[in-house]
Amino acid sequence: MERQSGKRLIESEVVVVGGGYAGLAAALRLHDHAVDFTLIEAADRVGGRVLTEVRPDGVTVDHGGQWVGPTQRHLVELAARFACPTFPTWEKGSHIEIWHDGARVPYTGAAPTDGPGIAEYVRVTEVLDELAQTVDTVRPWRTPRFAEWDARTAEAFFRSATDDPAARRRLALTVQGLWCAEPDEISFFHVLFYIAAAGGYEQLMETRDCAQDSRFVTGAAGPARAVADLLGERVRLGTRARAIEYDAHGVRVHTPDGVLRARRAIVALPPHAVRAVGFAPALPDSRDGWLAHSPMGRVAKIHAVYDTPFWRESGLSGVATLYDDGPVGVVFDNSPDDASHGVLVGFVYGDRLDGFAGLDEAARRSAVLACLVAVAGPRAGDPHGYTEKIWTQDPYARGGYEAYATPGGWSAHGEHGWREPTGPLHWAGTETASEWNGYIDGAVSSGYRAADEVLSALRAEGGR
Ligand SMILES: Cc1cc2nc3c(=O)[nH]c(=O)nc-3n(C[C@H](O)[C@H](O)[C@H](O)COP(=O)(O)OP(=O)(O)OC[C@H]3O[C@@H](n4cnc5c(N)ncnc54)[C@H](O)[C@@H]3O)c2cc1C
Numbered sequence: 201m202e203r204q205s206g207k208r209l210i211e212s213e214v215v216v217v218g219g220g221y222a223g224l225a226a227a228l229r230l231h232d233h234a235v236d237f238t239l240i241e242a243a244d245r246v247g248g249r250v251l252t253e254v255r256p257d258g259v260t261v262d263h264g265g266q267w268v269g270p271t272q273r274h275l276v277e278l279a280a281r282f283a284c285p286t287f288p289t290w291e292k293g294s295h296i297e298i299w300h301d302g303a304r305v306p307y308t309g310a311a312p313t314d315g316p317g318i319a320e321y322v323r324v325t326e327v328l329d330e331l332a333q334t335v336d337t338v339r340p341w342r343t344p345r346f347a348e349w350d351a352r353t354a355e356a357f358f359r360s361a362t363d364d365p366a367a368r369r370r371l372a373l374t375v376q377g378l379w380c381a382e383p384d385e386i387s388f389f390h391v392l393f394y395i396a397a398a399g400g401y402e403q404l405m406e407t408r409d410c411a412q413d414s415r416f417v418t419g420a421a422g423p424a425r426a427v428a429d430l431l432g433e434r435v436r437l438g439t440r441a442r443a444i445e446y447d448a449h450g451v452r453v454h455t456p457d458g459v460l461r462a463r464r465a466i467v468a469l470p471p472h473a474v475r476a477v478g479f480a481p482a483l484p485d486s487r488d489g490w491l492a493h494s495p496m497g498r499v500a501k502i503h504a505v506y507d508t509p510f511w512r513e514s515g516l517s518g519v520a521t522l523y524d525d526g527p528v529g530v531v532f533d534n535s536p537d538d539a540s541h542g543v544l545v546g547f548v549y550g551d552r553l554d555g556f557a558g559l560d561e562a563a564r565r566s567a568v569l570a571c572l573v574a575v576a577g578p579r580a581g582d583p584h585g586y587t588e589k590i591w592t593q594d595p596y597a598r599g600g601y602e603a604y605a606t607p608g609g610w611s612a613h614g615e616h617g618w619r620e621p622t623g624p625l626h627w628a629g630t631e632t633a634s635e636w637n638g639y640i641d642g643a644v645s646s647g648y649r650a651a652d653e654v655l656s657a658l659r660a661e662g663g664r
Pocket of ligand 1 (some may be wrong): 240442
């Protein structure tokens with residue numbers, strides 16, 4: 201290790217920037233191919249938008265990503281490799297929809313079959329599925345009606361698809377629930393792309409055998425920590441990439457306490473975090489334009505902890521969808537598998553978060569508990585534990601679950617800006633995934649893809 205102007209100079213073949221699932225997966229693949237690398241992570245932990253906390257009462261809480269489904273093969277295989285078990289999400293009992301006029305509509309099974317606007321909603325979602333089947337998720341710009349759909353918002357499509365206000369409310373909550381954004385903010389093409397990347401609308405929305413199927417016994421950060429343990433000292437925490445210089449010979453990644461020099465870099469950051477790094481030379485217009493069209497969703501995730509999952513005794517599942525004016529849009533039973541405590545989790549997203557985040561802590565808590573009381577009864581108003589994570593205030597994520605594309609972004613910049621390498625810079629992160637884009641699984645596959653790009657480049661350069 202040399203020193204340069206009093207600062208450390210670290211040399212490796214590859215630098216990986218970002219220690220979320222994408223960066224860790226990239227580093228793991230390099231490790232498996234015996235390629236020398238250093239991974240730098242700005243925070244003092246790995247996992248990024250997956251953040252597991254074991255609370256003083258022993259309850260494990262996932263503040264960020266938590267669920268895994270059976271078709272999320274990259275994450276499933278990673279978890280199996282590191283022996284991280286899962287358990288099924290609780291969904292026994294009666295689910296509830298709460299409407300803006302206060303009506304409570306119970307239902308059982310995977311999805312409601314009755315209630316305001318349901319027939320129209322189902323019809324429109326079938327259309328979404330049909331259109332999504334025409335999307336090319338590897339080369340999205342080759343999709344037949346790519347530019348036409350990318351010029352519209354999801355809202356414009358919903359308005360043309362149905363006049364039914366209740367169906368539109370359902371569709372709006374879907375957009376909020378999946379992208380943490382409002383229907384008038386997101387490209388309609390992006391909606392279809394995302395549905396296609398997940399393998400269909402049902403995969404995104406439902407629990408059993410779908411995206412919300414299971415949770416990790418030791419929290420969703422379990423596999424990430426296991427990968428970091430295996431990689432050892434090559435993972436450097438608390439090391440933020442401030443600037444990246446690159447040319448045909450390689451990269452120099454500047455951090456507050458030194459410079460890392462390498463032949464190639466894998467940048468595994470969400471779009472806004474890429475923009476916070478200074479690049480020299482500046483990134484090409486296509487990449488910069490793509491990043492500018494990729495804002496983060498706006499979400500908070502709140503857990504209330506009780507002695508028992510008491511709602512189960514009265515036949516409730518704890519699963520609820522709220523179309524009223526409260527902050528919470530969706531509630532799930534997030535209790536541990538052994539039901540040693542009862543845990544309800546609520547999500548606040550999109551425009552609802554803007555008002556919510558501006559309240560003081562006590563007002564936020566009482567607004568959320570009022571929603572939980574509406575779902576599970578008066579006992580829900582008195583949890584022994586309460587914790588919230590407002591992701592827009594996280595210094596590194598600045599939102600969640602993921603970035604979405606605004607209208608025009610895909611057609612103007614997607615082909616060259618989405619994930620095409622920039623000289624020796626390779627782009628990873630769930631936002632660059634063709635399968636399960638936006639999910640942990642997408643992060644993992646994006647890391648593998650970027651590492652494969654690097655491995656072929658190194659081979660082509662004759663280095664390996
Ligand atoms: C509330 C919430 C709920 C979610 N629920 C689910 C779910 O149930 N299932 C699911 O599959 N997905 C879920 N997701 C999405 C999932 O968590 C993400 O898709 C995935 O974790 C993204 O991984 P990533 O590696 O692409 O990015 P990140 O996890 O964001 O990793 C990027 C890393 O880079 C670091 N970093 C940032 N800037 C720099 C810098 N300059 N230098 C060095 N390091 C830097 C960050 O600290 C971070 O660790 C959820 C997300 C949120 C927020």
